[in-house]
Amino acid sequence: MFSRTVYCGAKAATAHVARYQLRCFSQFPLSVPINLPNGLEYEQPTGLFINNKFVPSQQHKTFEVINPSTEEEICHVHEGREDDVDIAVDAADKAFTNGSWSTIEPAERGQALYRLADYIEKDADIFASIETLDNGKAISNSKIDVQLVINYLRYCAGAAGKFDGRLIDTGKTHFSYTRKEPLGVCGQIIPWNFPLLMWSWKIGPALAAGNTVVLKTAESTPLSALYACKYVARAGFPPGVVNIVSGFGKIVGEALSVHPKVKKIAFTGSTATGIHIYQNAASTLKKVTLELGGKSPNIVFADADMAATVQNIIMGIYFNAGEVCSAGSRVYVEESAYDSLVDQFVKASESLKVGDPFDETTFQGAQTSQNQLSKILGYVDIGKKEGATLLSGGERVGDKGFFVRPTIFGDVKESMRIVKEEIFGPVVTVTKFKTLDEVVDLANDSQYGLAAGIHTTNINNAIKVSDRLKAGTVWINTYNDFHHAVPFGGFNASGIGREMGQEAFDSYSQVKAVRAKLQ
The missing domain is CATH 3.40.309.10 (Aldehyde Dehydrogenase; Chain A, domain 2)
Structure with a gap:
């Protein structure tokens, strides 16, 4: 389904003419106009999103996105590879270590999430239409998804200032307490069945806790998450805090799951793939949450x-x-x-x-x-x-x-x-x-x-x-x-950890104990 043909404006470059390809690579657009079946029009970002900018992939590869309702091509988007993952992770790592997000007032993180939810709400019809175009789901379902996204981002915004530790009474000789701290760069891999909702389930708690993220969209449904990123900088997120690398699981997902700078992997998808990711993550002892299959x-x-x-x-x-x-x-x-x-x-x-x-x-x-x-x-x-x-x-x-x-x-x-x-x-x-x-x-x-x-x-x-x-x-x-306040996740082969609720925030933070001897 996914072609490697590269588009130059409205024209396709053939795979055999290398010189012509090189000319086209530089012209491949980072956004394309889309006319939706319901009469709405919008500009669809097609690049990778790194450091608050849409950028081309390093290897200048693209893949096509198909409309499931018509079997026709919607557009091409840039395909990330291992080198793009390295760039995105470095951007996220820099944004984390410089403290532009992780050490600011929690209320400021909450305000950025509130603003992001507000932007999505104002553009709700476009977001719902993109989900229907890209995924094939009924527009009534898409509208439910978008409202759930808005609700959840606001819930995460409200929780940004509530990552509290505790004071521990260990007697009069010591002062002992804990604090909750973010993990660092979080790699996130989302499925194709709820593209925008899973995007919010992943980035919401991670950002509220002060982490930075590199997210891989599903190759068949990358459009809504890319469109949402046009509001990231406007909402007040510093460069490098939110990054998206569109691409294929065996390349981008694999690179994220073994990357030494990625401290957490969150995956939603099949049980077989989840087991593989879990094994990969073990090589660097990443924290892992997996929301997997079911037969309920x-x-x-x-x-x-x-x-x-x-x-x-x-x-x-x-x-x-x-x-x-x-x-x-x-x-x-x-x-x-x-x-x-x-x-x-x-x-x-x-x-x-x-x-x-x-x-x-x-x-x-x-x-x-x-x-x-x-x-x-x-x-x-x-x-x-x-x-x-x-x-x-x-x-x-x-x-x-x-x-x-x-x-x-x-x-x-x-x-x-x-x-x-x-x-x-x-x-x-x-x-x-x-x-x-x-x-x-x-x-x-x-x-x-x-x-x-x-x-x-x-x-x-x-x-x-x-x-x-x-x-x-x-x-x-x-x-x-x-x-949004009720945790969701599985037992047995259905996964590890929880999405939503307080439990999701616990998965994106770590506990530090401090014990001081009193003089």
């Missing part, structure tokens, strides 16, 4: 409000076209309510509008890439071959764009791959259970442990089950219901 159970008891529960299941599995790590992809329904619930769920799923993501009435937009669409349809075939019953969906929509119908499988066995493996798309399995103990065992029978849902009007059962589930987040009578 969504449990329905017979006493639940079924109409509300169906909508919660829909939000759990089809929100963001199912490209959600916490997606409720395993639905367990109490036996006496199974037939009724499945009937309502199938009808509701088939009424959802799939298509043009810029249409305000669309619920589910496109999958983000051809690879993801192929993976989803491949799992549909696997489910059929394994003997599951396809109750609804399971097919591509249209012949252009990466669209797929919401898909429901019944008559599944727990050993089936569609039950065990993360599909990362709008595909759900539905299973009966008889007892509370049985459903807890079924829910916990997974290598993952990111999230879970419980639907019941019996609060006692809700608490009993939530206490026994091996999941970092349990939603009761709701699903995919995030709040």
Whole structure:
């Protein structure tokens, strides 16, 4: 998908004519005008962002960004390599050691984050449109994302002055206390499913704590984070505090994870890649947080409000076209309510509008890439071959764009791959259970442990089950219901550490103990 062709204005330079390429490299724009399908226009930055400036990549390479809804090229952006990572890390390290950010009044850091949130809020329609253009998600989903970004940056701004240590009473002979200090340069690697939201989840707590960052965007969705950087300097962040190197995981991600000047790695993505990054980071004993995959159970008891529960299941599995790590992809329904619930769920799923993501009435937009669409349809075939019953969906929509119908499988066995493996798309399995103990065992029978849902009007059962589930987040009578003050992260193969809440700030600071002997 990602070409190495380099653009010179509107013209492409061929790979064979080196002299012509060199002329074009110097002319490759650091921004391009974009006309959005909803009539909005804006200027899209395409360079790397280092020291508060958009700059070309050192090796003058670019890659194309595809619109998942049309399969057409949006633009090319500069592709970072190892030398670009070195430059960005050096800029971040200098900004940290010179104290222009790490040692200023915490309130000043908070004010810069508040201003950044204000700029995003003023430009919210453009940001939402970029997410929809670049990622393929429905514009209604993108607007939710942008508001979550604004809320979280403001939450981080308010926390900037609250990195307090404590006074420790160790007797009259010594004065003992702790202080929380920033780590230094933080390398951050974000996924393609929530480009702007994950950008905020990463930079917000890191900057509030006084760190500097070098962030790698996902190669398929780099546009919104680059656009956000046009406001970094205006918001009051000194040069080098926020840096973005667009590029590929095997190059930029690898370089960040082993770089000796990077003190912390934060990664959101697949479990397999997270394990690799964790191993790399061990070579320099970096602090690491990993928000990884999931195969989350969504449990329905017979006493639940079924109409509300169906909508919660829909939000759990089809929100963001199912490209959600916490997606409720395993639905367990109490036996006496199974037939009724499945009937309502199938009808509701088939009424959802799939298509043009810029249409305000669309619920589910496109999958983000051809690879993801192929993976989803491949799992549909696997489910059929394994003997599951396809109750609804399971097919591509249209012949252009990466669209797929919401898909429901019944008559599944727990050993089936569609039950065990993360599909990362709008595909759900539905299973009966008889007892509370049985459903807890079924829910916990997974290598993952990111999230879970419980639907019941019996609060006692809700608490009993939530206490026994091996999941970092349990939603009761709701699903995919995030709040900036509530930590999010997983157990087991779903990761290490937490995003959001006070716990995220703890991951971006270290404790220093001071003990002075009194005379």
